[in-house]
Amino acid sequence: MNEQLPPVDLDLRAQLERRAAGRVPTELLGNVLAELDSVPVSRPIVALRPRSEPRTVSALVGVAAVLAIVAALVAVPALHNGPSAPGGYPVYRALTTSELAALMSGPALPTNTALVANVTIQVRNDVCPMNRYPTIGVIEGMPSQVCAVGAGVGAHLNVGSQGGVYAFRYLGPGVLGLIGNVRAASTSTLAFGVLADWPVSTDAFVVHGWLGAEQTGAVASCSESPGVGDTLLPYGDDCPYTDWLAADRTATAISTPAAQLFSRRSMDPIALYGNARLVAAGGMRILDGLDLGSLAAGSTVTPIEGDYVVRSTTGACPGYAEVSSMGCPHWLVLAKLGAIVVPSPTPAPSATPRPQAPSGYPIDRALTTAELGRLLDAGSLKQYDTVVVDAQVTAEASGACKSPPIFDLAFAGFIVRMDPQVCVFAVPGATIAPGHLLLRVLAGRTLGYMLTLPDTSLFAYSATDAWPQGDFLVHGWLGTDPRDCGKPGAQPTMMGYGLFPDGRVMCYAALTATAFDHTRVVSSGPTPAGPPRLTVGEWELPADGQAVDPGPLFSMPGASPVGGSVEGTYVVEAGHHCSEYGDCLEFSVLARLAYVALPEPTPSPTSTPQPPATPAPPTPSGYPAVPSTGVWAPGNRPLTVAELYTACSADPQHLAGRIVVTKGPLPTDTRCWKVDAAVSCAGSSLLPEGYLVIQFDSAGKPTLLGQLSSPGGRFVSTLAQISGGGAVPSDSLVVVDGYLVESVGPHCDSSPLGARCLPSIVDSLPESLSSYRLTVQDGAYRSVTGRASDPAQNGPPIYGQFLMRITVPMVDAELLAQINAIPLPATTPSAGSSATVGAATKTTGLWGSGDRPLTVDELFTYWRANHTHLDGQVVVAKGPFPTETGCWAVGASCAVGGEVGEGYWVLRFDAQGKATVLGELSTSGSAFVWTIDAVKSSSSLKPGDIVAVDGLLEYWLNFCDIQRVGGCSQSWIVRPDDNILFSIEVQEDAYATFASSSSLGGPKVRGIYLVRVGEGNAPWTLIARLDTTGSANP
């Protein structure tokens, strides 16, 4: 049982058990294992990053894979953009029926020209006699008869009409030879890349790549001239040549002399080798006249770029004269798509002009609440009109809202920011999520909530788009069969709530992209045992149509029966599941959006000029001009004690009234700040460790307001970061980055019946319904800006960092101050001076100038001078030395404390000045700093070793899976030239910790990083970013 989650609902569980009941089909396991067998065997591409483990024989392939990645990164954009053959042949997709029709109507193509087209073949054999191939059928949609002929493949086509993507060869006027079905790489791309997983099936597919070949055997070794074979099924053997398809002009792993070390018998005929695969293209090369240049051994091959039709097949095993009893799978290249010119399709007759929506109505987006208000004010919307509005409903007391008399609905709230009030009613228990609300006018300013449309980039689909699940909009023509829909009793009576009638279907209809005339075939007859049902036969939909159930629309109160074909934007719901009688997904038309003219907005009155603001008091020099009471250090961090002392000393008012964020421990007596905090100052108490939020009184005495929370290790958080799962608890002090607005945005109900408008911190401007916000106290804006409030006009938003005390997580907070960096006077660093401060944070490790470990003397000197005595700091120092810091000034002969021996040690100090040894620093020969290359190729490093590595700390997604299957670490240390192939994976939050940023793709931080070698494939641990003690001083 999940303690954090609600208890298991036993009724729901019973339903789900019912759904899940049933034995695993007996053949399923076998099918799964068989399908696994068809997955290509080897994928060197999986190993993307060279590791430090010893290289194997496949290292050559691994390097080739690396090169292939680089090549693919260059090649992919070309593939994605769809290269065009001369004349505009769309090689990235199949020809459409109309394009093929135009092609076949034009001049004859060269014989055997290959092409791919998306067509429907009407299977019949009573046409096109006397061809050398049996007739498969006739291609539909051609201006004159075009036969599809062939053998073997045609047998796979069922009786009737078969639509699909097919590869053909042009055999002559009116005759296309069918090579086979073509499987597209994706819904948007026809051709596979060479590096992609090629399908192993009976379908052919298209590959974009470079066909190359070279002689790898003696001519005399070939038993006979291979020849072409059948035009539609050419031979593959190209003896004595080895053919390949590569992602670019070279196939390093196959064609280099090193690759030739592999005998052909050892090469997997279907695997990917580097950037290329072996293919069998002998017959195709002759058929398509591909001259690859001189193919003598050692000569230069000129690979030919193109789109090739390929299919997996079984044939002779490589290197064997005889076909083994099992044969070997290999890739057979059937054709190279021809460079043809596709004529422009004949323009379709102009369709009936689309009626324009009345001017001003946005048919491609939701109405705003302001527009809804104008429509309601003007009386433009009548009862039962349906609109989509971008709005939010607040659940408030019903106030003046009365239930509409017709429908049994419950009060749901008001639409925010609408004045006069707009009441919303809904089905009892409905939850109204903000967003695109589908609302129906019930009476006056009372609307009924139907549903919230999902937020997509597309407002309305067309009938030819792939429709999603759920509820969505479709713009098109709704056509109905009047013989069906006009029958008495055809329209179901309304049942239940007026917003959602049952919509039982008695009427056949379709949504199309254009107006249409339709025909249909209807039959009725005996039904199987069970409830009686009417079977509707084949509905001959127009090509751009989608069958829908218009019943719900018809049964909507006020909806007039739709006859003929009516243009509009329709609300469609998917999901009725024909479970018992076959899988299907029915689409129901719930409503048609009302089209009305939007009244022009009323011009806003001219605003009166603001009186000049009271001049702000002159600020002391060195202080920010913004009258902010909150201060901390530059770089959005707490001040150190020394910095606080410096700032306090420099301020004539000694920070009186200021709220300061500083790092503790902190003596409450300011006279003690000049002395090491670790040394108790007589007469002073000590504020605790941590990040302290203190406020100074007029006498300069600090009062502790609390400890600053640092969620996720951050000093500054965004509202998103402290919302949801990252919400900080009540009473937390946080610094939030955002905009202080005097009056809230769309969430504010300006009606007297609604919630008060209070200032807020919002995460972005302009505010939207999806903005994060925290409401703050009345007067907060005035206190920060010093501006007198003006009820007629809000002040401008103030961007900055704001110190807040959370009162209700994710909802309310008390704004304490806007916080800014306090300029700190520069100090001259002096060795051993107590004024010397360390600006390093706990993420910074320290070592000596010149990127080397500190000597003991240097370590002691720095430790002594640092007011925090390096509390929490990581340091690299040269042994031997005592671990007790009290002995450092004495030397190794100090009797107190332990000792570390010779070597270079990585230490971390605690608040008491005690050093803990984290480990020994591993060196790269005589060098203290490793390169990424050296780390990766080292055979001496082992898990747990600590190294200092020079590189770029970056934050991005791994290659491991675009969909992040299995999870991907996101922090990396990359070689300084930013070659991501040479990188070290570190712990996921390393970038956020050591670069003080969590932005994906944020700035790359160059540095020397102290990392601990990880176990196996586990990420390494980034311990610190090293800095020299000299540069750590301001």
Next chain:
Amino acid sequence: MERSLVEKTRTGDRAAFDDLVRSRIDVVYGTSLAILGDTADAADATQETFVLAWRNRGALRDPDRFDAWLGRINVNACRGQLRRRGRSRVRELRFDDGRGRTLDVAGGGPALEDRTADADCFDRAFARLSIDERALLVLHHLQERPVADIAAALDVPEGTVKARLHRARAALESALAKESR
């Protein structure tokens, strides 16, 4: 034993993966069937789950998280299966309203049992949910998976699982209300 099978799978040991398939096929099929509600779809989704798992075996970082990782693939496979589900051009229309009452058409017919009607009503309501919502309900109410596994299966932060579960439940209630009218 299981961990070693997963580790061997990652290195490309097909026999080890086959053992994992045998040990997991019941759970994967059951999950798919509960989500999709159809045996053929569930079988297809199950098959795709294991094929994808085998192909992406190199992306599994932590062998101890194999089941959560497989669950993620399973949910994605169910999602893909639902998208691929075609629409029949021949529609057989039931002329009963799900409450055992037939509408006024020739022939009439016997009323449905309430239990069947409830199950059918539930299935229609469940079909209105998104795959993620269905998966949430199945993984928690049926399989009682830990929060971490549910979060991994849906690729959401663990801290949001509870809220998402609540919303999924609310969506189901709303769908049931629509279907039961």
